[in-house]
Amino acid sequence: MRIATYNINGIKARLPRLLEWLEETQPDVACLQEIKTMDEGFPAAEFEKIGYGAIWHGQKSFNGVAILAKGSTPQETKRGLDGEPEDDHSRYLEADVNGVRIASIYLPNGNPLPGPKFDYKLRWMKRLRARAAELWALEIPAVLAGDYNVIPRDNDVFLPAAMASDALMQPESRDAYRRMLGDGWTDAIGSWHPDGGVWTYWDYRTKGWERDAGFRIDHLLLNPLAADRLNNVGVDKEHRGREKASDHTPAWIELGVTDMQP
Numbered sequence: 001m002r003i004a005t006y007n008i009n010g011i012k013a014r015l016p017r018l019l020e021w022l023e024e025t026q027p028d029v030a031c032l033q034e035i036k037t038m039d040e041g042f043p044a045a046e047f048e049k050i051g052y053g054a055i056w057h058g059q060k061s062f063n064g065v066a067i068l069a070k071g072s073t074p075q076e077t078k079r080g081l082d083g084e085p086e087d088d089h090s091r092y093l094e095a096d097v098n099g100v101r102i103a104s105i106y107l108p109n110g111n112p113l114p115g116p117k118f119d120y121k122l123r124w125m126k127r128l129r130a131r132a133a134e135l136w137a138l139e140i141p142a143v144l145a146g147d148y149n150v151i152p153r154d155n156d157v158f159l160p161a162a163m164a165s166d167a168l169m170q171p172e173s174r175d176a177y178r179r180m181l182g183d184g185w186t187d188a189i190g191s192w193h194p195d196g197g198v199w200t201y202w203d204y205r206t207k208g209w210e211r212d213a214g215f216r217i218d219h220l221l222l223n224p225l226a227a228d229r230l231n232n233v234g235v236d237k238e239h240r241g242r243e244k245a246s247d248h249t250p251a252w253i254e255l256g257v258t259d260m261q262p
Contacts, residue, residue, distance in 0.1 A: 004252035031104035035064035105146030110167030155196025
């Protein structure tokens with residue numbers, strides 16, 4: 001079972017690239033972030049044409065998450081995180097697919113800092129950890145996939161000094177991420193690449209792709225029931241170099257999981 005995460009950076013603008021990637025790589029599940037469309041503008045029919053069912057949680061012009069499943073429709077279990085009723089950002093969507101609980105996550109960026117955006121990021125990470133604890137208690141395979149906007153380690157960035165003042169690399173951001181790992185969640189890509197050097201994002205503005213000046217902020221966290229079934233991980237780097245591509249590229253895992261639905 002291949003589960004991928006992909007910050008598409010505008011689903012309408014990148015739809016040809018997204019459909020191309022789906023047809024070429026055939027993931028069983030694709031978690032999308034930054035779809036940047038209201039619910040009624042989501043192109044579900046385009047995915048149905050190539051065999052994918054979808055659920056989505058949209059928002060006008062920014063944010064927005066979705067989950068696609070090959071040959072079925074994900075069974076939604078939660079949208080949004082508890083803890084701040086006034087928070088109307090579309091950043092969290094969760095569903096069951098073939099006996100695996102999967103969440104698509106678009107964690108706040110947090111810049112500029114210090115300030116309210118960084119404070120919101122840290123509160124959001126605390127709320128995510130609380131939800132992760134609830135999923136843990138269910139004792140089912142679970143995968144928390146998405147754009148975490150956190151560079152976990154110095155070897156996850158092309159040049160640590162270049163990002164040292166950014167919210168993605170602040171001690172508080174990293175500490176919140178490590179707390180989830182300390183709870184027992186496995187960073188799939190990080191665990192397979194302990195020496196780092198694997199990027200999932202290259203900035204448009206600084207011509208990061210042309211210089212291969214990237215970093216890793218797209219992660220798939222697995223609870224033990226999922227981590228025990230982990231067979232492979234990867235990053236579809238080549239897709240970042242295509243015309244009108246997202247500034248992110250897909251990252252994925254493969255689990256040795258059969259359909260466990262009753």
